[in-house]
């Protein structure tokens with residue numbers, strides 16, 4: 363798993379945005395936050411597939427998953443590693459152009475390893491705009507960060523009308539990471 367990651371890192375360090383793939387504990391915490399069973403899931407920036415593997419272990423079936431990865435070599439690696447999973451080589455800034463959900467018009471979960479904090483504000487806005495437009499109104503975006511701060515700033519959560527909560531902190535990951543889940547506010551009202 364490390365070799366394809368390191369080669370991708372050498373090809374494009376800024377795009378990869380991390381020095382190691384997600385550790386097992388982090389990948390599991392992401393999958394638990396997604397509660398994947400029976401959901402239509404889009405994973406963006408899957409890298410070497412640590413989170414994909416955890417989603418499958420937590421009850422997702424290959425046909426529920428769609429992966430969108432910008433690095434061509436990692437896309438080939440993922441296609442070979444996860445038979446039956448739809449893997450698309452493309453840019454999350456054009457999600458709506460490259461990804462069509464298999465059934466219905468929306469995904470229930472978008473799960474992201476994108477290095478959002480490294481990205482230009484304009485790119486973040488473009489990506490989040492598309493993420494929240496392809497998500498079911500009751501769906502959620504799950505994102506991790508290595509920062510102590512939330513991966514999406516308050517000005518952007520306000521802009522998209524979503525609310526975030528930290529669902530896990532993983533001190534055992536290197537570096538330590540937090541998992542955040544973003545939903546439309548009515549999902550918090552019981």
Ligand SMILES: C[S@@+](CC[C@H](N)C(=O)[O-])C[C@H]1O[C@@H](n2cnc3c(N)ncnc32)[C@H](O)[C@@H]1O
Pocket residue numbers: 367370377378379380382383384385406407408409410411412413430431432433436452453454455475476477
């Ligand atoms: C931090 S790495 C992913 C780590 C992954 N969880 C793993 O365990 O390997 C971020 C990934 O996002 C991908 N990426 C970055 N920008 C992207 C974009 N605009 N669209 C799609 N993928 C992108 C990178 O190519 C890289 O594979």
